[in-house]
Amino acid sequence: MFPEIVVTHEASMMLRSYTLQEGFTTFGRYTDSEICLDDPTVSRDHGAFLLRSGVLVVEDHQSSNGIFMNGVRIRRRVLFQGDRLTVGPFEIYVKQATVPSQDLAA
Template sequence: MEQATVEIWALDGVRRVELAGGRTTVGKGAGNDIVLDDPTVSRLHASLEEFGEGWCVTDLGSSNGTFVNGERIWAQQRLRHGDEIRVGRSRLLFRSSADAAASRTENEDGPPSLTARERDVLVVLCRPLLARDLFTEPASIREIAAELVVSEAAVKQHLVNLYDKFEVGDDLTRRRTRLANDAIRRGAVTIADLRHGEAT
């Protein structure tokens, strides 16, 4: 049986919740399985439900919507290990033992070999995900270039290399979010790295 958890990134820190079989509700109402103290989350916002050999997420008519890897969902959506679910200003990272096992087989579960500059790019890319305002996206190409004092063309080339090394797909609207989540999940950058200030 697949074991799944969600890692909840909130203003008061990070916590992990194990998903039991069946249906898990998410919202700010006290009756939910996962209660989020977030004024931008609806009382009953979304549900995570086990089906077949996996899990899916469904928006339950929330005011501000539910997003998976930066894209708003309008119907039930299948979840994969490392997916980012955003409800209001809160972020939930979905982790699945079955998907992780497959990922370990393909990737040895560790990060790929990176140059020092590629790692710097990853740190700057991922750092906004720790901002106190969690309704944010990974850093843009322009922001990365400004912080590292390099050209945008150089950043684009580093990102192309990183997409290849992390085997991120070709969907242009999700690649930076997928790369950031995968880099953190596989240990290419750590929470300590992101809290350390400027990349070196």
């Protein structure tokens, strides 16, 4: 089972779930982003999730308005289950953050 995130929008309460794969998963306003966050406060290439060796990391791609965790702007951070990120009007909840060891061996 791979890490899963849930994205909600503050106004529409839109809810989407994404399962992240090994490597980079980009997010931003750009329609070619793997996770498209369509809002003018979100940069076209806002950031990315990186999954490597079972560790999930989020990194900001020098976005205009940043990525926030617990009200603090972050640039790069290891994520854990239950973490909540804010990107513009979107909240990203980390439902599961790491790949269980039996999945790594498969």
